[in-house]
Amino acid sequence: MRAALAAVCLLIAGCGAGTSAPEPLSATAVKPVPHEFTEITAPPQSASDCDAEVTLRPGALPSPGAMPSGSAMAAIVANGRVRIGVDQDTYLFGFRNPATGQLEGFDIDIAREIARALFGDPDKIELRSVTAAERMTSLREKEVDLIVHTFSATCERRREIDFSAVYYRATQRILVPKGSTIRSKDDLGGKRVCVVKGATSAARLFSLPVEVTVIGVTNWTDCLAALQQGDVDAISSDDTILLGLKAQDRNLEMVGDSIGSEAYVVGVAKDTPDLVRFVNGVLERIRVDGTWQRIYNERLGVLGPAQAPPAPRYSD
The missing domain is CATH 3.40.190.10 (Periplasmic binding protein-like II)
Structure with a gap:
């Protein structure tokens, strides 16, 4: 038995002979960069061959849920909700509240006022998160009905889509x-x-x-x-x-x-003048009845004293 134990001890000692502790690993810290950096x-591309802020004069707003037959608004109401492309990463204007998981901000409230005018219910809305680069495409491909996404009026963009009146200046x-x-x-x-x-x-x-x-x-x-x-x-x-x-x-x-x-505007698909006039009617209402001011105070009060709502410029 003693001989066997001695043999085992020699075997163990032999296994460890000539070995040393592993070298410590060295690694350089990797600094992550944003997606698609x-x-x-x-x-x-830019163009200046137009007055990008001029838009169609609004008509009288129809009653919610009673849109003119054959209009772009009637088609939206028939779908049961309005699809609006918004941001979810711009704090104050369009962001996801981590406490509630809901999209909030100045733009989101403007979008809900459009839904209220269409349905009488600001929650009859599908808020679709799109990036800045996706705004034009989502309108052209009819993935959304409107864009409310810190969207600036430019002549280059106007070649492909239409705009509402300006609702905010930055x-x-x-x-x-x-x-x-x-x-x-x-x-x-x-x-x-x-x-x-x-x-x-x-x-x-x-x-x-x-x-x-x-x-x-x-x-x-x-x-x-x-x-x-x-x-x-x-x-x-x-x-x-x-x-x-x-x-x-x-x-x-x-x-x-x-x-x-x-100049921030609502983006509207080309060849839908009735929808442009309708959105302008909503913006006109919220300018006049104090809703714009209330939304500003609630969402953007940290920016300082409220500015007056931008005055619209209508072509006819």
Whole structure:
């Protein structure tokens, strides 16, 4: 027995002979980048051969649920709900409340007022989350009936779709970490600036007198993550969008004067003038009866004293 135990001990000792502790693993921390993080190397197509803010004059609003026979509104009512393309990543305008899981914001409330006018019920609505780059396509392919998504009126877009009257005005500015050397658009030379693909923000960056590296992502929260991780030096968008990002990170600040202005409109499919007039009728009502002001105070009060609702410009 003693001989057997000795043999086992020798075997165990032999197995461990000549071995050493494994070398410690070394790995470089990987810094994640946003989905579809790409450089935009050319300005988006632009056109200035129209007055993008002019729209059709509204008629009298029909009673909810009693839309004119054969109209685009009657077809929507027959479907039992209005499908509206909105954002779910822009705090204050269109975002998903983590406490309730519901989409909320200024744009969402405008969309619900349209549903109220159609059905008498603001909940007869299907809110479809679309990215900025998907807004035009979703209208053209009839995936949605309308777009209410911080959607700026431009002549280039007007070639493919129609617009309502302007329901909100914003200005494009710059968002940076506190302590950044970037204090105005003149300091953006050689810097990496984040925008969302499909938004109008990129065009003005290419028109600056300094050369800027423009980085495109899918959503504004992707820009926020990129700025926090140091993948970009600044974000440039409408002040309303930037203030929503700043509210999510108090270490950020807006700097510089306005780079340009934006006019938010409801996007409507081409060749549906009755629907354009109807939406304009809804916007006219909420301007006059105080609903616009109430929505502003509730959703955008953090931006400061309420501005007056934009005055519409009608073609006939």
